[in-house]
Amino acid sequence: GFFVGDNVPKVDFVAHRLRYELIISYRMLDQMIKQKVKGENYKDFLDEKVLAVQNAYEHKNFDDFFTTSEALLKTILDIGNHDYLVNEALECSHTVMTAILEKYHTDEPKDFILDMYPFVMYLGDLVRLIAENRFNDARVLFEIIINYLKMQLPKETQEAFENIDTYRLA
Known part of the structure; x- marks a missing residue:
């Protein structure tokens, strides 16, 4: 009785992917709690990944920034031990970051990197909370x-995100 729309508007698709990434992040934190993960066991590895993102940011290396950010997200979510959801989150992240990049119209998007300073700061805080086994607090950082x-x-995408029905699949 359900039909999938043929042409989902791009605005809705990106908004849906962003919402889905948040839902997956929450689910993976729940997995970490359920599995009684010891975040401190991952501290050094996560810190190394954050440092790579920070270095890419400081050197304004756009390609490395994308690569290291994605690697950090994968590393964090891998702790929850659910390969399918990790892959889904990575696809969502790629869609969202690509959509963000579209507002920058230069070959060398240094403005993009500069605008990502809070993102880099929040990633460091997220890693610290996970290393401290504060998974419920990490939920707030993901949000x-x-x-x-x-x-x-x-x-338009921001509005679509706010108005999207979380249970509707785009």
Whole structure:
């Protein structure tokens, strides 16, 4: 009795992917709690990944920034031990970051990197909370990160994100 729309508007698709990434992040934190993960066991590895993102940011290396940010997200979510959801989150992240990048119209998007300073700062805080086994607090950081990314998207996508039915699949 359900039909999938043939032409989902891009604005709705990006908004849906951003919302889905947040939902997956929450689910993976729940997995970490359920599995009684010891965040301190991942501290050094996560710190190394954050440092790579920070270095890419400081050197304004756009390609490395994307690569290291994605690697950090994968590392964090891998702790929850659910390959399918990790891959889904990475696809969502790629869609969202690509949509954000579209507002920068230069070959060398240094403005993009500069605008990502809060994102880099929040990632460091997120890693610290996970290393301290504060998974419920990490949920708040994921929401802050997603909201920051949302604010980087066009106004129509932001509105679609706010109005999207979480249970509707786009």
